[in-house]
Amino acid sequence: TGNAAPAPDRAEPRLIALVDLAAQRLLLADEVAAAKYGTDSPIEDPAREREVLDTVAELSTEAGLDPADGVRFFRDQIEAGKDVQRGLFAEWDAHPELRPGHRPDLGAEVRPELDRISAEAVRELRETEVVREPTDECRLDLAASAVTAVFGHRLDALHRDALTAAAGKICG
Numbered sequence: 001t002g003n004a005a006p007a008p009d010r011a012e013p014r015l016i017a018l019v020d021l022a023a024q025r026l027l028l029a030d031e032v033a034a035a036k037y038g039t040d041s042p043i044e045d046p047a048r049e050r051e052v053l054d055t056v057a058e059l060s061t062e063a064g065l066d067p068a069d070g071v072r073f074f075r076d077q078i079e080a081g082k083d084v085q086r087g088l089f090a091e092w093d094a095h096p097e098l099r100p101g102h103r104p105d106l107g108a109e110v111r112p113e114l115d116r117i118s119a120e121a122v123r124e125l126r127e128t129e130v131v132r133e134p135t136d137e138c139r140l141d142l143a144a145s146a147v148t149a150v151f152g153h154r155l156d157a158l159h160r161d162a163l164t165a166a167a168g169k170i171c172g
């Protein structure tokens with residue numbers, strides 16, 4: 001008698017979690033850039049990208065998500081992350097006073113964090129499968145989720161633009 005839990009009729013709460021993970025991954029690109037800046041490690045590492053996408057495909061299959069869906073999403077995450085790295089390198093070249101004061105260890109510190117977020121994102125992709133359709137509702141909820149991430153993480157223009165690219169294809 002009226003005790004049933006309200007059926008979630010908005011995609012937004014789920015998309016918020018997915019878009020927030022995309023934002024977290026882009027913020028970690030700052031650490032990636034700090035690890036690479038002034039070293040021989042290039043921004044673009046095709047072998048590592050292959051590894052990330054292979055892992056995503058495996059995790060997707062385990063989660064019951066179409067691996068092609070997971071890989072498509074992650075190609076965009078990787079491209080957006082490299083945009084952030086390139087933007088920061090340019091900023092640090094132009095403004096030496098803004099260069100990072102310490103160099104994190106890419107393999108020991110940063111990539112494990114990226115892997116943790118990636119695994120969570122695969123779970124959220126699975127959870128949001130039914131709401132990630134090319135509908136007006138999805139697009140509205142996506143826009144609201146992006147605004148939430150931009151304000152929640154106080155994203156600057158570089159990260160905002162990267163998030164727009166990273167999340168752009170979420171609705172189908």
Ligand SMILES: C=C(O[C@@H]1C=C(C(=O)O)C=C[C@H]1O)C(=O)O
Nearest residue numbers: 032043044045048049052078081
């Ligand atoms: C984040 C990195 O930089 C680039 C972006 C990657 C990613 O987003 O997973 C992977 C490899 C690199 O092309 C990295 O080297 O770990």
